[in-house]
Amino acid sequence: MANFETVEVNTDLLIIGGGFSACGAATEAAYWAKKNGLKIALVDKAAMDRSGAVAMGLSAINQYVGVKDGENTLEDYVRYVRQDLMGISREDLVYNIARHVDSSVHLFEKWGLNIWLDEDGKYVHEGRWQLMINGESYKVIIAEAAKNALADAGGEIYERIFIVAPLMDGNKCVGAVGFNTRENQFYVFKAKAVIIGAGGAVHVFRPRSVGEGFGRSWYPPFNSGTSAYFTIQAGAEMTCQEVRFIPVRFKDAYGPVGAWFLLFKSRAISAEGGDYMVVREDELNNWAPYGLAKPIPANLRNYLGMLDVEAGLGPLYMETDEAIQKIAAEYKDDPKAYKKKMKELETEAWEDFLDMTISQAILWASQNVKPEEKHSEIAACEPYFIGSHSGASGAWVSGPEDIDTPYKWGYTNMTTVDGLFAVGDGSGASSHKFSSGSHAEGRIAGKSAIKYIVEKGAEPNVDMAKVEELQKKILAPLDLFEAHKGETTDPEININYIMPRQFLFRLQKIMDEYAGGVTSAFKTSKALLERGLELIGVLQEDSDKQAAGNLHDLMRIWENTQRMWIAESHIRTMLFREETRWPGYYFRSDTPKMDDENWKCFTNCRWDPNTGEWEMMKKDIWTMPGV
Numbered sequence: 001m002a003n004f005e006t007v008e009v010n011t012d013l014l015i016i017g018g019g020f021s022a023c024g025a026a027t028e029a030a031y032w033a034k035k036n037g038l039k040i041a042l043v044d045k046a047a048m049d050r051s052g053a054v055a056m057g058l059s060a061i062n063q064y065v066g067v068k069d070g071e072n073t074l075e076d077y078v079r080y081v082r083q084d085l086m087g088i089s090r091e092d093l094v095y096n097i098a099r100h101v102d103s104s105v106h107l108f109e110k111w112g113l114n115i116w117l118d119e120d121g122k123y124v125h126e127g128r129w130q131l132m133i134n135g136e137s138y139k140v141i142i143a144e145a146a147k148n149a150l151a152d153a154g155g156e157i158y159e160r161i162f163i164v165a166p167l168m169d170g171n172k173c174v175g176a177v178g179f180n181t182r183e184n185q186f187y188v189f190k191a192k193a194v195i196i197g198a199g200g201a202v203h204v205f206r207p208r209s210v211g212e213g214f215g216r217s218w219y220p221p222f223n224s225g226t227s228a229y230f231t232i233q234a235g236a237e238m239t240c241q242e243v244r245f246i247p248v249r250f251k252d253a254y255g256p257v258g259a260w261f262l263l264f265k266s267r268a269i270s271a272e273g274g275d276y277m278v279v280r281e282d283e284l285n286n287w288a289p290y291g292l293a294k295p296i297p298a299n300l301r302n303y304l305g306m307l308d309v310e311a312g313l314g315p316l317y318m319e320t321d322e323a324i325q326k327i328a329a330e331y332k333d334d335p336k337a338y339k340k341k342m343k344e345l346e347t348e349a350w351e352d353f354l355d356m357t358i359s360q361a362i363l364w365a366s367q368n369v370k371p372e373e374k375h376s377e378i379a380a381c382e383p384y385f386i387g388s389h390s391g392a393s394g395a396w397v398s399g400p401e402d403i404d405t406p407y408k409w410g411y412t413n414m415t416t417v418d419g420l421f422a423v424g425d426g427s428g429a430s431s432h433k434f435s436s437g438s439h440a441e442g443r444i445a446g447k448s449a450i451k452y453i454v455e456k457g458a459e460p461n462v463d464m465a466k467v468e469e470l471q472k473k474i475l476a477p478l479d480l481f482e483a484h485k486g487e488t489t490d491p492e493i494n495i496n497y498i499m500p501r502q503f504l505f506r507l508q509k510i511m512d513e514y515a516g517g518v519t520s521a522f523k524t525s526k527a528l529l530e531r532g533l534e535l536i537g538v539l540q541e542d543s544d545k546q547a548a549g550n551l552h553d554l555m556r557i558w559e560n561t562q563r564m565w566i567a568e569s570h571i572r573t574m575l576f577r578e579e580t581r582w583p584g585y586y587f588r589s590d591t592p593k594m595d596d597e598n599w600k601c602f603t604n605c606r607w608d609p610n611t612g613e614w615e616m617m618k619k620d621i622w623t624m625p626g627v
């Protein structure tokens with residue numbers, strides 16, 4: 001076996017991930033841990049300052065309810081999420097996050113985040129729920145607060161450690177194992193409770209950007225489905241694994257469109273000039289009641305654009321020039337004010353990208369795009385798994401203690417596995433939490449996990465024979481490469497193994513062609529899904545034939561394996577749900593309609609670690625009384 005030092009870390013609470021939800025969890029848990037003399041360890045695959053989806057920064061905080069100013073009620077937010085998810089949301093979780101999210105935002109401001117203010121000192125809204133920020137350093141600020149809180153409570157931070165799998169004691173999670181991505185070290189974390197906040201998943205599907213552009217995607221490439229893999233492997237029940245997210249974004253550099261639609265009130269049109277939201281309005285009747293209520297769900301907006309593309313009316317364009325000119329027109333009688341306004345709008349347009357998707361600004365510059373003069377191409381991206389945004393996949397977690405729902409079996413945000421809590425992209429059916437809501441949910445889970453430890457936390461009972469077995473399995477790709485690399489002139493081509501990139505391409509091809517990716521126009525069917533599942537099965541047989549020439553390859557391999565598992569749960573759940581509920585995210589051609597009678601429910605799944613069998617389940621939707 002490869003020569004690795006084993007590093008053992010003993011802690012009370014283990015937080016996996018260093019992104020928004022994990023930072024929230026660390027900040028809150030540190031406070032309660034200090035009070036109770038407990039220890040916290042946080043482990044991130046990258047460096048916390050710039051890890052996760054907010055690494056590059058953001059230009060808006062997408063969830064702010066504004067309760068203190070009477071702007072909205074918590075119930076308004078519950079209704080909004082229900083509407084956007086076509087009726088499928090855990091309203092107890094959405095409500096719980098909504099009632100805590102404003103305080104997270106106020107903390108961000110206190111910690112130094114610049115939230116735009118208007119002349120009256122009020123937050124500048126991008127849309128009803130979104131606040132504009134100068135957000136290039138958003139992640140750095142939030143990570144700094146989490147680090148300070150941990151330092152104050154004597155907590156520890158482990159960076160550049162890739163967590164692979166959970167450590168289990170029956171149905172109880174007692175830690176995690178992983179490896180250092182820079183040094184030959186195998187890490188064994190033993191804990192009384194674990195919070196998984198390792199984000200969603202990208203590159204499960206073949207991206208639009210292949211070849212020279214490979215790696216580019218809307219969802220940052222760092223998250224490979226660790227949260228889902230971890231909870232699935234632990235035997236936790238999962239929910240909404242079919243609800244992927246497909247954003248429509250500026251084409252090829254995936255620049256954000258929120259500011260254009262919401263702040264600049266821009267239209268999106270086909271190459272013929274028709275606004276697909278107007279031209280195809282009648283289609284929305286087929287998706288009532290959601291298609292007929294406002295705001296129209298994101299997937300339906302996508303779908304209308306996709307129908308244009310299917311009809312050969314592409315490319316689609318964002319009417320940036322029209323939007324800018326329209327706003328500036330208010331000042332047309334005063335040439336000086338008009339010029340100033342135009343400059344201001346132009347600056348805002350570029351800053352929107354520079355705050356969070358710098359590559360889009362570079363692409364615009366390289367293609368001579370002047371947003372005030374010419375429209376710009378938009379397109380639907382490949383599918384992603386991001387339960388905190390407009391997707392909904394993730395673990396099925398216990399609801400808040402004080403709300404009377406059928407979803408309570410333990411401490412708030414605990415999965416169906418004892419001692420294992422899930423947050424952010426890791427917890428399902430509670431979409432639209434975004435950065436701020438993920439932070440708030442992290443805080444909720446942080447407090448809840450400490451309560452669990454105080455009330456129930458026993459010393460972790462870790463089976464070291466199992467750890468050894470896991471270590472052998474996790475490091476095996478290094479041994480495989482070492483054993484056979486000399487047998488061919490190009491070590492990348494070898495009959496005894498495949499390299500991680502080849503494996504990834506195979507996974508992406510299967511998902512793209514059978515599970516409704518870009519080249520299948522996001523369409524699939526029972527027959528396609530069944531064939532896809534068969535091919536995933538063959539891929540699984542080959543997953544332990546992946547070989548690693550170095551630590552980086554080893555990380556790529558485990559990222560692949562984690563993606564493969566989320567892919568399987570995705571296919572299985574799409575297969576189980578015999579209807580089309582989210583056209584624009586995916587369309588089942590053999591069941592092309594929404595079927596509320598049979599499928600207005602959660603579709604949950606669980607992989608049994610003892611038998612290796614999957615169980616598929618329906619769970620009732622609980623609607624908040626009076627909402």
Ligand SMILES: Cc1cc2nc3c(=O)[nH]c(=O)nc-3n(C[C@H](O)[C@H](O)[C@H](O)COP(=O)(O)OP(=O)(O)OC[C@H]3O[C@@H](n4cnc5c(N)ncnc54)[C@H](O)[C@@H]3O)c2cc1C
Nearest residue numbers: 017018019020021045052053062163198199424425434435
């Ligand atoms: C392109 C894009 C644009 C967005 N725009 C906005 C916006 O404008 N406004 C807004 O409010 N929200 C926005 N969001 C949503 C927001 O970024 C997410 O909701 C939020 O980051 C989710 O938090 P999280 O903790 O679940 O995941 P992340 O913040 O992504 O954190 C995941 C963490 O897990 C770590 N990790 C991953 N794998 C492992 C592993 N194997 N071992 C150890 N650690 C691991 C990562 O390094 C990272 O630290 C956007 C998201 C994306 C992708």
